[in-house]
Amino acid sequence: MATEEEVPEAEAAAAVAPAPAGGGGDDAEMPDAAAPSGSDSDSSDSDDEGAGGVDELRIQALERTLQEQPLDYETHVQYIQCLRKSGNIEKLRAAREEMNKYFPLTPKMWQEWAKDEISLSMSEESFADIEKLYERGVQEYLSIKLWRDYLDYVEEHDPSVSQCTTSGLSKMRDLFERAITAGGLHVTEGSKLWAAYREYEMAILITISDDNDEERAKQVQRIRMLFHRQLSVPLAEMESTLSEYKIWEAEQGNENDPGSNFDGVPSNVVSAYKKANDMYNERKQYEDQLSNAGASEADKLQEFLKYLKFEESSGDPARVQVLYERAVSELPVSTDVWIGYTSYLDRTLKVPSVLRSVYHRATRNCTWVGELWVHYLLSLERVRASEEELRNVFERAVQCSFPTIQEYLNIYLTRVHSLRRRISDGLDFQLIRQTFKNAAEFLSPQLGTKELLHLNAYWAKLERSLGKDLSAARVVWENAIKKSGSVLEVWQQYISMEVEMGHIHEARSLYKRCYSKRFAGSGSEDICHAWIRFEEEHGTLDDYDLAVKKVTPRLKELMVFKSQEEAKVEAYSMLNDNSNADDSSQKRKASKMTNKQQPPAKKRKENPPKSVKSSDDQEKTQSGHSGAVTAVEVGEASTEMKVDSNCRTGNTGSNEPKPSFYNDKCTVFVSNIDLKATEDDLRRFFSDIGGATAIRLLKDKFTKKSRGLAYVDFSDNKHLEAALQKNKHRLLGKKVSIARSDPSRSKKSREAGPSSKGYDNLPQSGDDGAKAPGSSRPEKEVPKGDVKITGKNTAFAPRSVVKPLGWTTKDEKPDGGAGELKSNEEFRNLLLKK
Structure with missing residues (x-):
């Protein structure tokens, strides 16, 4: 739907759109469908036919878009304007009704609609339909011009x-009174x-015969009271109104001094006038x-808010x-104004008809504001609306597009609260149960653990207290465990429910099921x-x-695990300190050996590795601590590095040619995409700028569902720059983020390889992925030098666990079977040949 920024622009487009042929401005009438006949040249006819063809193509394109x-608010506006030009009245009526089904129309649109219908038919049968159009228009927004029309x-x-x-006079006076109530207090335009x-009323006075003195006197008094009422209202040009009143009184034979402001004016009117003038x-x-x-x-919004604050302090609700x-x-589409308006009415007026009207219009203008829908439901409940009306509003609310999942949750909970409060009125508990089921089905995939826990706890509580169905409450918690069984609070609340109900055996069974599970933090203990x-x-x-027997070994196991984790943290801290010392020591040694000839292998390396400690020193450092590297871990590290290299190079271990990769030279990265969006939706999203050559929607490798991310390739930079301008535009109701893809950054990070310390890329272990304090490395990283690898397979071992040749403190000879250490480039080339 239209966003906050799009709606005012669309309205402006409608206001400045060209008027249809045959007139201009607000007085333009619908053109005749048939072209006028005449003796003009054939070229003008062909031009008209060509223009008509273009308009028809434009109309068809807009119809497809809708x-x-x-x-799409703006497309509705453009479609209506094109139909006005073409003169297709049937399609035009349908288009206006379709737009009004989704959006309120501006006063300008209602004026155009009514004038178009008036120009087409002047029969008495059409009067009622046009009257209904005006009635619908004045209900949407306050417009003095529309009321005058x-x-x-x-x-x-x-x-x-x-x-x-008699009936006509009564009808007209009632309509005028409604207009005065709606806009008579408009400071600048209410006087109209x-x-x-x-x-x-003066025109009515003229129609009354001079012989009917009684009727004329009543009509004169009616006009006089209108003057008095207007003079008591703070409006622009009050002095002019006072002068008109004195002139009119003089015409009725009441003498007054034109030079004196209040001569001949009743004292009560003078007092009211002065007060209104001060206001x-x-x-x-x-x-x-x-x-x-x-x-x-x-x-303008800030000025209105200041003005409203002043008026609210004056205490006049009207x-x-x-x-x-x-x-x-x-x-x-100002959220602040609508929320302020509805809140003020809830606090002060509390008139059911007014509340219904304002909330209905507020939610049609700002459908994406969950707070308005929540207040709407509460307001209807306060005025004791029917269940059918409440259900209709709720169903409309959950079909809207809200920016956060929390707003959907608030609406569902508001609905449940309302049903709970009215259960004594004879409502079926099945309504509450079904609402919870719908909420869980819709919200569970996206709701956070805390919010989901709150929803399930409330559901289970109502199943017990109102539904009187303990088995249903247990089903709620069992389903919660299936989805969030690793969350301690889920088990705790389930157990608390059983204890509260006095079901000790069931609570004990739950403890037996969960005591051995692994929870975050100290949850397991x-x-x-x-x-x-x-x-x-x-x-x-x-x-x-029995509980002590079960729990004791589990607590010991947790203590051992905790001590091991602490030992690893200490080991890494010592390793970092020693590595820093070795680096500085090696730098001093290097400065003294600048004239020595470097080994040939080191000359061939562009980025030689920094010095490392000997295996003996490393073993001394690591003695007494857990986490020593085993042959299995070294194999896993080698395998992981090989797989990672294969993924980057495209080598799958077969003889198939290396697949081509996108270079992302002219690509944008799109995020925050609605999970329901497809590649076709993205293609339509960028269709207005063109140039999209490929779209890659990223999907989860297990569920095959969209991850809300995509790459879009463009043919040239011109189209790419145009795509970047669509940043924060809405796609299926969500604002997408669009940025230029930067392949050079990721390439540099790939080519950088392992960090200077030599062990950042080793495989991690542990389920929780915890990290040592103050360190960015995984807890179970393997320090350098723990394993001395010999033999030919050193060429495939990670560099972080191989002791480079020629870099030890002693002149050790390498193992006869050890191959020369491969550079990163040689390592990749070797894998590609496999």
Whole structure:
């Protein structure tokens, strides 16, 4: 759907779009479908036919886009404008109805719609339909112009009104009163509605015969009261209204002094006028700021917020409501304004019809704001809305696109809370159960552990307390264990439920199932101690002894594991210190031996490895500590390096040619992609700029599902730069991030190989992946020099565990069977030949 930035731009596009042929501006009428006949040259006819063909192609393209993306606001606007030009009234009606199904239309759009329909039919049958259009339009946004058009249309085309029948007079006056209620307090434009009302009543006065003194007197008094009401409202041009009133009173035979402002004006009207004038002067500074045509939307929002704060402090709810209506009309997708408006109504007015209307419009303008939907559901519950209405709003809410999964969770929980509170009204508990099932199915893949735990705990609690179904509550926890069995809190809450219900045997069974599991941090020890405390408080002596028998070896095992981890940390710390000392020592030695001839093998190396300690020294350092390298670990390290090299070079161990890799020379990296998006969606997303030659959507190697990442290759830099401009645009409701792919950076990191210390690339061990404090290396890295490798297979051993030739402190001779140490480039070439 349209984003916050797209909607105002689309509305601006609609406002400046060319008017259809046959008129201009707001008064333009629909063109005739048939081209006029005449004796002009054939070239003009061919030009018209060519233009019509282009318009038809444009319409077809927009129709295809809307079929694929029905929530594209700007495309709806363009489609309607094209149909207005073509004169296809049936399609135009359908297009407007389709757009209004998803979005509120601007006052400008409603005016165009009504004028188009009026120009096509003037029959009495069409009057009711056009009246409904105006009625729908004034419900969406406050627009003084739209209200004036509505009033003028009814006054001119309604037979009962134009004939001044009793029913017609009553209908027209009720419509004027509605208009005054909606916009009569509009400080700058409200006087237009008051003036229209007075003019209508003055026209009625003319139709009353002079003989009917009683009726004329009532009509005069009605007009006088309109003047008095308007003069008590803070509006622009109040002095002009006062002058009109005095002139009108003089026409009725009431003498007054034109030079005196209040001569002939009743004292109560004078008092109300002065108070209203003072109120207007207090608001004039805010109105002047809002009238600044060059102000940005952000600046206008801040001015509205200041103005609203001032009006709320004055304590007049009607005036605050009108100002909020003005704000949402000018800033229809401002979340702050809608949230402020609905919250104010919840606190003050609490009128059900007003609340329903405002919340309905708020959620149509800002569908992506979960907070608005939550408040909407709560507001409906406060006014005791029906279950059907609440269900409809909830179903609309969960179908929207929200930026975070937490907002979906809040809406589901709000729905459950509402059902729980109304269960005493006769609601079926199955509604609550089904809501929880839908929530778990929809949210589990993306919800965090803490939030999911809260959802399951609440579900199980209601199954026990309201559903009276303990087995269903246990099913909830068993399903939670299947998905999050490694989370200690899941087991703890499951056990707490059983203990609370007095089911000691079931709680003990849960302890037996989980005491040997591995939990994060100190969770494994905590669950063991918890079992002991449980048996002390609830079990027999035999139960206690059994728990101790089970738990004791587990705790010892955990202590041994912990001591080993601490020893590794200490070993790595010592190794780092010794390595630094050796490096500095070797540097001093190198400075003294600058004139000595270097071994030939070292001359061929571009980046010779730094000096390492001898095997004997390393063995002394590592004595008494766990984690010594075994032959199996060395083999695993060699295998891992070989596999990693094969992956980088494309060698799969067969005689197949090396596959070609993308060089990413003209590629963008796209992230934060909706997981439902396909390569076709990405292709359509970049279709407006063109130039995309290949799309690679990254998928999980096990589930084959999208990871939300993709590479898109472009034919040249021009198209690539255009693609970068689409950064933060929405694809299937989510803002995607687009950045240039930088292959040189990854290539450098690959070519850098092992770190200078020589053991950063060794395989890791351990399930939790914990790291030594202050170190970026895995816990079970293998220090250099622990293993002395001899024989021909040293050419394939990781460099971090091979003692390079010629680099020992003694002139040791290499093993006769040892091959020359291979460089990185030689190592890769050798693998490629295999």
